[in-house]
Amino acid sequence: MQNATVTDFDARALLAESRLGVLATIKANGLPQLSPITPFYDKDAGQILVSVTEGRAKTANLRRDPRAAIEVTRADGWAWATAEGTVELIGPGSDPNGPEVEALVDYYRRAAGEHPDWDEYRAVMVADRRVLLVLTVTHVYGQSIR
Numbered sequence: 001m002q003n004a005t006v007t008d009f010d011a012r013a014l015l016a017e018s019r020l021g022v023l024a025t026i027k028a029n030g031l032p033q034l035s036p037i038t039p040f041y042d043k044d045a046g047q048i049l050v051s052v053t054e055g056r057a058k059t060a061n062l063r064r065d066p067r068a069a070i071e072v073t074r075a076d077g078w079a080w081a082t083a084e085g086t087v088e089l090i091g092p093g094s095d096p097n098g099p100e101v102e103a104l105v106d107y108y109r110r111a112a113g114e115h116p117d118w119d120e121y122r123a124v125m126v127a128d129r130r131v132l133l134v135l136t137v138t139h140v141y142g143q144s145i146r
Helices: 011-017 057-064 099-112 118-127
Strands: 021-026 032-037 040-042 047-053 067-073 079-090 130-144
Touching: 011 040, 011 067, 011 079, 011 130, 021 057, 032 057, 040 099, 047 057, 047 079, 047 099, 057 079, 057 130, 079 099, 099 118, 099 130, 118 130
Parallel strands: none
Antiparallel strands: 021 032, 021 067, 040 047, 047 130, 067 079, 079 130
8 A cells, every 4th residue: 555644534434424334343352243233323412323132142242341443444445434322122022013113114214215115114123133232422433544
């Protein structure tokens, strides 16, 4: 790499445009647990939303210790952003029309628009024991070298 220079960079803008990232949670032994995720960053609320599954390592880790970080990388690999904060987990829900599933519907609408079959989506959210991860962002940092 020749003459790489750090440029002015808006880490929050990269968080907002990225749909693939890595979630870091803390395992019981203190080491990080890394998981690929599909984040949605709400700049106005200062929150990142992610649909996760009950029973997975990341969910169990967050129920024990709600501190987490999410990292995203620009498609060309020359910029990254990390958001840190505390997580609230909503769900899983047992009622397709209950508040836990409604939170997942709201997440989907904000991240991807309208679903072609909301009844099917709601049923899958219950069957898969989906949980809405809400990370309240307390610190953002990152860098671009191009």
